Amino acid sequence: MVGAMTGFHKNIIIGPYELDGNVFLAPCSGVTDLPFRKIVKKMGASLVVSEMIASQAMIRDSKRTMKMVEKCPEEHPATVQLAGCDPDVMAEAAKLNEDMGADIIDINMGCPAKKVVNGYAGSALMKDLELARRIIEATVKAVNLPVTLKMRTGWDDTSRNAPELAKIAQDCGIQLLVVHGRTRCQLYNGKSDWSFIRQVKEAVNIPVIANGDIVCEDTALQALKESGADGVMVGRGSYGRPWFLKHLQEFFKNGQKCQAPEIAVQKELLLEHFADIIEHHGEVVGIKMARKHVSWYSRGLKGSNDFRVKINQSKSSTDVHQLINNFYETVLEEHSRE
Numbered sequence: 001m002v003g004a005m006t007g008f009h010k011n012i013i014i015g016p017y018e019l020d021g022n023v024f025l026a027p028c029s030g031v032t033d034l035p036f037r038k039i040v041k042k043m044g045a046s047l048v049v050s051e052m053i054a055s056q057a058m059i060r061d062s063k064r065t066m067k068m069v070e071k072c073p074e075e076h077p078a079t080v081q082l083a084g085c086d087p088d089v090m091a092e093a094a095k096l097n098e099d100m101g102a103d104i105i106d107i108n109m110g111c112p113a114k115k116v117v118n119g120y121a122g123s124a125l126m127k128d129l130e131l132a133r134r135i136i137e138a139t140v141k142a143v144n145l146p147v148t149l150k151m152r153t154g155w156d157d158t159s160r161n162a163p164e165l166a167k168i169a170q171d172c173g174i175q176l177l178v179v180h181g182r183t184r185c186q187l188y189n190g191k192s193d194w195s196f197i198r199q200v201k202e203a204v205n206i207p208v209i210a211n212g213d214i215v216c217e218d219t220a221l222q223a224l225k226e227s228g229a230d231g232v233m234v235g236r237g238s239y240g241r242p243w244f245l246k247h248l249q250e251f252f253k254n255g256q257k258c259q260a261p262e263i264a265v266q267k268e269l270l271l272e273h274f275a276d277i278i279e280h281h282g283e284v285v286g287i288k289m290a291r292k293h294v295s296w297y298s299r300g301l302k303g304s305n306d307f308r309v310k311i312n313q314s315k316s317s318t319d320v321h322q323l324i325n326n327f328y329e330t331v332l333e334e335h336s337r338e
Contacts, residue, residue, distance in 0.1 A: 008224050009252035012046065012207050012231055014104060014176050015146030017077045021046040021249045022231025023220075024178070024209060025238060027081040027106070027150070033289070034070050035276035039269065040238060041075045044246025046231070048075050052108050052116075055084030055093035069097060070280075077103035081150070083111060085121045085131070087138035098143045107139055109151040109165070110180050123184035126155050126165060133168045140173040150178040150211075153196050156185040160196065163203040170204045177204065178233050181212040181223075197227035209233050217251040224252075240296025242269065263301075263335060267328035270297045274324065278317045287317060294324065301331050 111122030181192030192212030
């Protein structure tokens with residue numbers, strides 16, 4: 001099994017940064033805020049990426065956007081993902097983030113959300129490669145930072161033009177590509193087509209990262225085999241499992257599948273994560289943000305349904321903290337009797 005892993009682990013280079021491994025955390029709106037990125041990076045991810053930031057909102061200096069671009073030393077190199085449809089606005093937003101300490105700028109040409117594509121940003125840009133080129137060119141020229149690009153395979157099955165966009169991106173100075181193996185019109189339905197990503201890999205000389213449906217060691221390995229990509233990017237597979245990306249790193253290195261941490265360790269990680277959420281977002285917003293994370297951490301554990309109901313009804317961080325303690329202590333007692 002160890003021999004079978006040869007070649008799947010590598011240290012990815014983006015500009016001046018040599019990353020420790022090739023497993024990235026995907027930018028996920030409403031999920032990959034600073035507390036989540038911090039804990040995932042601490043546990044061994046090679047790179048973590050901010051939530052998608054609207055370039056126009058960045059320039060308007062909105063309070064919510066400024067909160068989204070906050071960063072911490074632990075996530076270095078700090079990567080900020082920007083979305084937009086105006087080259088000048090994207091360039092200005094990129095420069096602002098450089099001034100605020102970003103290490104890498106990522107351009108979003110993959111988001112399928114209706115409110116994004118209706119504004120002709122995200123994956124909608126795959127329908128207009130000339131505009132996509134101008135946005136990439138302007139962003140790269142605006143900063144003295146490495147710029148990366150995330151895309152889908154195309155807008156729909158009749159226009160899977162990711163290889164063409166990849167060549168344009170490379171010519172404009174993009175230093176790494178991430179490809180989600182679905183078209184925009186698929187949204188998150190169907191299966192990610194990792195084999196199509198191979199066409200992107202063969203079209204360029206820069207690193208290519210495969211994304212989509214990577215939820216366990218076997219799917220990660222299959223994604224690399226089918227795509228020929230240099231690494232993987234994990235989104236939904238990390239929810240409630242901040243340790244998962246580290247497990248993939250170990251699997252690529254030695255072929256060994258790691259067990260999930262002991263329940264007691266999971267409890268401490270959740271409490272640490274929850275405390276960071278409250279500190280970062282404040283009491284009211286933080287409790288709302290934390291509910292989904294608590295749900296993801298506890299899924300599959302005995303009594304988790306009732307536990308989630310109580311969490312969703314709680315209005316204070318003290319109550320939530322106590323509920324987490326009580327729930328996990330009960331789970332630990334059950335395990336000790338087995």
